[in-house]
Amino acid sequence: MPGRFYTMRVEIQSRELERAFSKCADIASRELDIALKDSGEEVVREARANHWFTDRNRDASRSIRSQLNKGTKTASVFLDTGIATYSEYLHDGTRYMKGGPFVEDAVKEKQGYIENEIENAIDRIFKKAGF
Numbered sequence: 001m002p003g004r005f006y007t008m009r010v011e012i013q014s015r016e017l018e019r020a021f022s023k024c025a026d027i028a029s030r031e032l033d034i035a036l037k038d039s040g041e042e043v044v045r046e047a048r049a050n051h052w053f054t055d056r057n058r059d060a061s062r063s064i065r066s067q068l069n070k071g072t073k074t075a076s077v078f079l080d081t082g083i084a085t086y087s088e089y090l091h092d093g094t095r096y097m098k099g100g101p102f103v104e105d106a107v108k109e110k111q112g113y114i115e116n117e118i119e120n121a122i123d124r125i126f127k128k129a130g131f
Contacts, residue, residue: 020130028125033070035121039114040066040075047077047106051090059084064103077103 048061055061063084066077079087093099107114 016130024125024129027128029070031121031125031128032073032118033068035117036073036075037066037068039110039117040068040077042113042117043077043103043106043110046110047102050106050109051102052100053090060087060090063087077107079103 044064044066047064051061051064053060063080063082064077064087065080065083066075068075079091081087089097089099091099091101091103
């Protein structure tokens with residue numbers, strides 16, 4: 001014969017938690033957008049400051065840009081060939097010239113910064129949502 005069965009009643013007062021969760025999506029979206037935008041801009045600054053080429057008219061440096069896609073929550077760092085048509089060749093090289101992956105180098109250099117920005121955004125989300 002099995003032992004006795006005990007019944008336990010758990011009651012959660014969830015109104016405050018429900019309010020916090022209802023605010024959380026909007027807050028998370030805003031805070032993550034800020035963190036991603038800042039991260040992309042920081043990678044651009046790093047790539048512009050530490051490329052290998054001589055940039056006489058600054059067009060190649062200005063062609064290093066970032067863009068935030070709020071829908072997919074992605075920040076892209078790219079070379080705008082509308083500003084400097086040759087910027088991709090500086091980065092990737094050609095069969096006649098070796099390139100230098102200054103954007104990838106900047107991403108690697110700023111990896112800790114990016115992770116910190118996302119962690120801080122998550123902390124702000126929880127704080128602002130009332131957790």
